[in-house]
Amino acid sequence: MENSVEKDIYILGIESSCDETAASVVKNGREVLSNVISSQIALHTLYGGVVPEIASRKHIEKINQVIDQALTDADVTLQDITAIAVTYGPGLVGALLVGVSAAKAISFATGIPLIGVHHIEGHISANYIENKELEPPFVCLVVSGGHSHLVIVRDYGKYEIIGRTRDDAAGEAFDKVARAIGLGYPGGPKIDKLSNEGNPDAIHFPRAKVVGSDYDFSFSGLKSAVLNYINGCKMRNEEINTADVAASFQKAVVDVLVEHALAAVKEYGMDKFAIAGGVASNAHLRKAFEDSCAARKIEFYHPSPIFCTDNAAMIGVAGYYEYLAGTRSGYDLNAVPNLKLGER
Numbered sequence: 001m002e003n004s005v006e007k008d009i010y011i012l013g014i015e016s017s018c019d020e021t022a023a024s025v026v027k028n029g030r031e032v033l034s035n036v037i038s039s040q041i042a043l044h045t046l047y048g049g050v051v052p053e054i055a056s057r058k059h060i061e062k063i064n065q066v067i068d069q070a071l072t073d074a075d076v077t078l079q080d081i082t083a084i085a086v087t088y089g090p091g092l093v094g095a096l097l098v099g100v101s102a103a104k105a106i107s108f109a110t111g112i113p114l115i116g117v118h119h120i121e122g123h124i125s126a127n128y129i130e131n132k133e134l135e136p137p138f139v140c141l142v143v144s145g146g147h148s149h150l151v152i153v154r155d156y157g158k159y160e161i162i163g164r165t166r167d168d169a170a171g172e173a174f175d176k177v178a179r180a181i182g183l184g185y186p187g188g189p190k191i192d193k194l195s196n197e198g199n200p201d202a203i204h205f206p207r208a209k210v211v212g213s214d215y216d217f218s219f220s221g222l223k224s225a226v227l228n229y230i231n232g233c234k235m236r237n238e239e240i241n242t243a244d245v246a247a248s249f250q251k252a253v254v255d256v257l258v259e260h261a262l263a264a265v266k267e268y269g270m271d272k273f274a275i276a277g278g279v280a281s282n283a284h285l286r287k288a289f290e291d292s293c294a295a296r297k298i299e300f301y302h303p304s305p306i307f308c309t310d311n312a313a314m315i316g317v318a319g320y321y322e323y324l325a326g327t328r329s330g331y332d333l334n335a336v337p338n339l340k341l342g343e344r
């Protein structure tokens with residue numbers, strides 16, 4: 001491959017924190033040359049959720065194949081790669097270890113620098129892929145299966161968490177409610193779809209506020225309210241309109257997310273707002289933010305759905321900015337299941 005006068009930077013991103021084995025090659029931080037995702041969703045659906053032991057085993061089976069495919073699709077070889085970025089936390093320890101071990105082995109064999117990346121930093125950075133003009137500072141709402149964070153992105157790699165969930169993550173609430181109404185795993189996309197046929201105002205579910213903390217979330221009360229509603233219907237032998245339950249539950253989640261996020265944008269004097277994580281692919285959430293941001297003259301950014309759920313392109317992008325900042329990891333890099341954003 002020919003290099004231009006200013007040397008191009010190619011990052012090989014690797015992600016294996018949950019149930020997706022993924023690898024990607026990203027050029028100069030914003031151009032995704034390949035994005036290979038081997039999803040285990042079908043396998044875990046059998047058990048109604050992710051089974052950590054099965055996830056680790058599947059990652060081991062797939063990881064080399066996925067990395068090879070990412071290089072092939074990008075039309076590069078390891079010789080072209082400037083640095084290897086790998087998710088080292090947070091996530092399932094056994095799952096994380098597979099990606100981390102593969103990245104360390106390649107780095108050790110080739111001498112290519114190794115960079116450990118925070119999974120949430122990856123989710124936030126997914127916004128840079130299709131929004132070439134987006135630069136910090138901005139407010140980002142990260143809503144995934146494991147996290148609900150309201151983050152001030154001060155600069156590349158510089159984050160201030162101003163709100164978090166006190167109990168369930170937003171995606172977790174979607175998954176639990178979906179299971180309760182018989183939709184199966186993963187619940188988010190199924191509720192998203194079914195809610196199109198329901199009335200979001202049919203049932204009033206609570207919008208929780210966390211006392212003394214404007215930006216924290218709590219979704220467990222909402223989940224209980226949905227379960228109580230379902231049980232009540234069953235006891236009274238009333239038929240449950242699952243589409244109405246899905247639409248009303250989803251509206252309760254969306255209302256709270258929009259209210260908290262826009263209050264933060266105003267309070268912190270920002271004019272840019274982004275969403276990230278699996279739940280950010282929710283069509284109703286995106287529409288609600290589109291409308292409310294337009295009304296307040298706030299620039300709204302979101303990744304395409306394929307870059308919202310777990311992928312390695314986002315890790316490649318985050319790895320690029322960490323590379324520029326001089327971040328390098330040693331061969332003692334380990335999986336850190338509860339890694340905090342901004343910690344090393």
Ligand code: KG4
Pocket residue numbers: 018143144145146147170171172174175186187188189192277278279280281282283308309310
């Ligand atoms: O970011 P992600 O792929 O994995 C984590 O880092 O957790 O997020 C997965 C979560 C799951 O809870 C899934 O149900 C939810 O994102 N999700 C959605 C949608 N697509 C995925 N939630 C609501 N609407 C969707 N369209």
Ligand code: ZN
Pocket residue numbers: 119123144145277278309310
């Ligand atoms: Zn994720």
